[in-house]
Amino acid sequence: MSLLSTAMSSTFLAHCRTLLGDTYVLTGAPDMAPFLTDWRGRHTGHALAVLRPGSVQQVADVVRACVQWSIPIVPQGGNTGLVLGGVPDTSGQAVVLSLARLNTIRETDALNRTMTVDAGCILQHVQEAAAAHGCLFPLSLAAEGTCTIGGNLSSNAGGTAVLRYGNARELCLGLEVVTPQGDIWNGLRGLRKDNTGYDLRDLYIGAEGTLGIITGAVLKLYPQPKASITALAALASPSSALRLLALMQDHCGASLTGFELMSSFCLDLVVAQFPHLPRPFAEPHAQYVLLELSSSESEEHAVGLLERAIGAALERRVIDDAVVATSVAQSRGLWQLREHIPLAQAKAGKNIKHDISLPVSCIPAFITQTAPLLEQAFPGCQLVCFGHLGDGNLHFNVAPPEGMTNEAFLANQDAVNRVVHDNVAKFHGSISAEHGIGALKREELARYKSPLELKLMRTIKAALDPQGIMNPGKIL
Structure with missing residues (x-):
């Protein structure tokens, strides 16, 4: 150009x-x-x-x-x-x-359980608008007070409720897009079924603005749950967490909304940087799981489900201990422990971050095999491992050894990525679960995608954006 x-x-x-x-x-x-x-x-x-x-x-x-x-x-x-x-x-x-000025909620159809919004609407505002109509928009992530719907869709955002409701892609029924030629495609259809050819909506979702500009969307809404119950379980290993996931799914079914894994190091980091947050257990444990149940029946129903499941987990020695929030404030405090992990990382210094996904069954083996490889290659490095275990998404971040400067450690980024991403490939996983590729992971994508996949992606890009003006240098 x-x-x-x-x-x-x-x-x-x-x-x-x-x-x-x-x-x-x-x-x-x-x-x-x-x-x-x-x-x-x-x-x-x-x-x-x-x-x-x-x-x-x-x-x-x-x-x-x-x-x-x-x-x-x-x-x-x-x-x-x-x-x-x-x-x-x-x-x-x-x-x-x-797109920040495009921030109008255009229409709410409570009977169709849909909301049509501008792409610049802040996610939290959409959540609040849905609640005002007695509905739920379930996409939830740490940046929800500042991120926008267009960005959420362009990156196919995940968050903490994917286990029950799916990624941003599953929460969108229709799109409005400005093409790279300046045409406006109106695909704002609130249909659950529309089998009329190529699914253009799915083409633009997750494309990170490289194929067109999302300007509006029809979002799925859900009934507000009658009650949500939060608990924090302490356990010995990621393998125990996987067993707990299976047990919770058996006991609670679709009521299990969130299932977040956090290592002991993660919680120590949060408490060190944010000492006002709660310390739920007197003694440290190797791993923790933050879980949430939502009930469409009643709080009594949700509490009963959770108590029976936690009791079974304790009886079978799947977990060592658990605390159950008995108020909204306690629930918020437990969630803040999870949500403050990225903030604590930022305050403590730079990390080499990995947003990976794996078959859920492979996560314990991946962690136990990859951690020693990192320690061997980079002695003293610290693993900040947390994420959405229920849907197979880990934030597998590596912090520098004590005493090493951020700059010196970040010089090892390519080598650290090679250890982590090669093992992700070994377990048939993905190097990006919910953050996207952008410019940061573009070379990594070329390393791990098959030549045919890359060729097909380039063919689509060339067909829709022949001038190459849409977000150049991103993804491809």
């Missing part, structure tokens, strides 16, 4: 100001700064401008202008991504197209 001359850049930006208004074309460094650095602070890019359209038509108009001037586009939602998918490179040739 050829570089723009100064005169052409000025002409393009003047046209954008005509389309959007001066206020919504940001070119000054202080104004653009929040849009150019990723959430983890690992990368700061450069951009020709940050464009902030206020309607779907304005998005389409901007895309057409970018096509005319051959300007790359980096779509951005809440900028909470972890793989450099929503920030530009350092060339300064791209525009960041922020």
Whole structure:
């Protein structure tokens, strides 16, 4: 893609100001700064401008202008991504197209259990709007106060309720997308069944803005549960956690909503960085599982299910101990232990992060085989292992040995990735479960995807975005 001359850049930006208004074309460094650095602070890019359209038509108009001037586009939602998918490179040739102003909840159909929203809607606001109609939108993750629906769909976000409700892909019935040519595809259909050809919706979900810009979505809603019960179980090993998962599923069925594994090191890290959070057990344990049950019947029903399951787990010595939250505040405190792990990591220093998925049955073997390999290669490194065991997703992060600087340890990132990702491949897993590929994992994807898969992906990219202007350098 050829570089723009100064005169052409000025002409393009003047046209954008005509389309959007001066206020919504940001070119000054202080104004653009929040849009150019990723959430983890690992990368700061450069951009020709940050464009902030206020309607779907304005998005389409901007895309057409970018096509005319051959300007790359980096779509951005809440900028909470972890793989450099929503920030530009350092060339300064791209525009960041922020969807933050597209934040209207267009329609709620409580009888059809659907909500139609703009892509820039904050996830938490969607959750609250659903609750106001007596419904539940179950997607839940740590960044829900700032991440947007468009970003959630573009990365096929997971979160803590995937075990019961599925990823973002399963929670979306229809999409509205601006294509790389500036056309608006209206696929906002609230249908559970629609067998009329290729599923374009699924093509755009998880594509990280490389095939088009999601501007709206029809989301699935569910009945609000009558009660939710949270418990924290202490146990000896990941194998015990797997046994507990099977036991809970046998006893509780679809009522089991969340099942989160956390190592002792994770909780020690959280308590060290956030000493006000609760310490549920007097004695330390090797592993912990945070689990949640939701009942459509009553709190009494949920408590009965949980008590019987926990009792069976104690009787069979699957777990060593357990605490059950008896109030909303206690439940929130237990969940904060899990949700503060990434925040505690950030406060403690840099980590080499891995967002992997494995067959659930393979997770204990993966952990017990991979941890010694990392210790052998990088003596003293510290494993921050936690995640959504119920759906096979681990955040398998590696922290530096005590006394080693972040910079010195991060220089080993490729070698650490090789140990972890090679073992993921050995167990037929994936190097990205819910964070996406972005620019950070692009080379890793090329290493582990088959040549045929990569060829098919490139064929789709070339067919839909022949100019290559949509989020270039991401995924492929």
